[in-house]
Amino acid sequence: MTHSPIPWAEPLPGLRVVKRGDVPISRVQIYGSRCSGTNLVTRTIEANLPSVTMTEAFGFKHWFVPRQSVFMKDTLVVVVARDAFDWVRSLHRQPWHAHPDLKAQPFDAFIRSDWHSYWDEHFGHVEPGHPMLGSEMLHERDPETGERFANCIAKRTAKLRHWTTLTGRAHNVALVGYDAFARDPAGFVTALADAAGIEAPTTFEAITSYKGQGYEPYRPTRYAELAAADAGHIEAWLDPEVEAAFGLRARYGASPGG
Incomplete structure (x- = not known):
């Protein structure tokens, strides 16, 4: 079977949208790695x-x-990806559901260790005494092999590849580069709405709290420079084509999309 090219609209850098459903969009399903915004x-x-x-x-x-x-044609799939070099430093600060031994690793070892996630009390409904508490999240392994991912960057790349191929399963898909979104959320929302045929806002309500939870103000984290060896290791596990789909860089120090 021959597949037609995806008719992407790119209204802004870091935003790609395809809408092929013939009904109005009424639902939005988000996907993205943890610590991606x-x-x-x-x-x-x-x-x-x-x-x-x-x-x-x-x-x-x-x-x-x-x-x-099976995705319905009233649904817009939104995939969010963050700059890999900032993302991995954020994950190291807050490695959700990682094994305690992995959480304790210094950064250089953390990014080179195989990734294994566990059901813990930070996941809803898993409380002390729950039968699943402390068992490995096997669905967070490589679905093709059943093995653990070689490291957290490998898992991120595999998930982004997987989510970007949802164009073969969903009528409507948007790829969002978080870094560009964060620089101009109002412009992004308007562009997304226009491209997806959703009623655009007349005024914009900014979300200024951490994770949008309303408890504390959001303060951007400033990260120290990466060591050359660590940056090179991260680069080796990225897929430049996937990063470019979100307007993200695949080389440390490069401009977005480079």
């Missing part, structure tokens, strides 16, 4: 595009999408 993107869409509802009907936002999930 999915909470802020979600809260911003919720606050400014009231005609759509956020859904997880097609799987949890941080996980691979089950093969049996």
